[in-house]
Amino acid sequence: MDKLPEVTITMTVDVNSLESDPVVKNSVNILDNLNDRDDVPGDSSTFDTVADSHSKIYWKAQSMNGVDTIHIDLIYINKGQPDPFQDPPGELVDGSGEWFAIAKDVGYYQDIDSEYSIRFYVNGNHKKKYTIDPKLQIRKKLNS
Numbered sequence: 834m835d836k837l838p839e840v841t842i843t844m845t846v847d848v849n850s851l852e853s854d855p856v857v858k859n860s861v862n863i864l865d866n867l868n869d870r871d872d873v874p875g876d877s878s879t880f881d882t883v884a885d886s887h888s889k890i891y892w893k894a895q896s897m898n899g900v901d902t903i904h905i906d907l908i909y910i911n912k913g914q915p916d917p918f919q920d921p922p923g924e925l926v927d928g929s930g931e932w933f934a935i936a937k938d939v940g941y942y943q944d945i946d947s948e949y950s951i952r953f954y955v956n957g958n959h960k961k962k963y964t965i966d967p968k969l970q971i972r973k974k975l976n977s
Contacts, residue, residue, distance in 0.1 A: 839889045841866045842882055844965070846894065848901040848955055857963045863951075880967035882938045890969075892922070892932040894953055903933050906962055907952040914947045917971045936971045945971040 851860035865878040884890055894903035908922040922934035926954045939945050952964045 834841070838867065838885070839891065840882060840884045841891045841893065842967075844892065844903070844951060844953070845897055846901075846903050846953070846955065847897040848903075849898075851955065851963065857965055861965050862963065863967050880965070881970065882973075883970045883972060885972050886936055886938040886940075888936040888971075890922075890934050890936060892951065894930065894951075896955075901956055903953055903955055904930055904957070905951060905953050907950075908932050908934075909950055909952075910949045911950055911966065914949065915945050915946045917945045917949075917969050928960045931949070939971050939973050941973055944973050947971075963966075 840861060845862045847860045851857065854860055858880075859967050865882045867883065881959075882890075892905060894905050896903050905924070908919075910916050915960060917939075918934040919937050919939055920934065922932050925931045925933050937945065946968065947970075948966055948968050950964050952962050954962045
């Protein structure tokens, strides 16, 4: 069996815009390393990632200016959405601030499409948290 890809989802935040625009999605870009052409920076309707069953999924956050710090506080499945993870996403213990989960095995029948939320804060300000709602699709296995 071939090794399944590791998916890295990178959230980049324009902190200056975030502080002046109350609509969070206008200040956040979410891209993944799979180079799917559907992701359009600045267009939150395209903030989606497609992964295979059992893929390792990593999330990391960064500021656009490289100076401000962005900390992911929580990643959770939105109410009423199917859970695409084997276990809830969790923060890595290596101090990197990255989060990790493994995609669920969805079998051969149908894909799982799920909306989830990433909650984060900026520059250590735990009192002011922001949320963005990207999408994740776990593809069904192909018959081999």
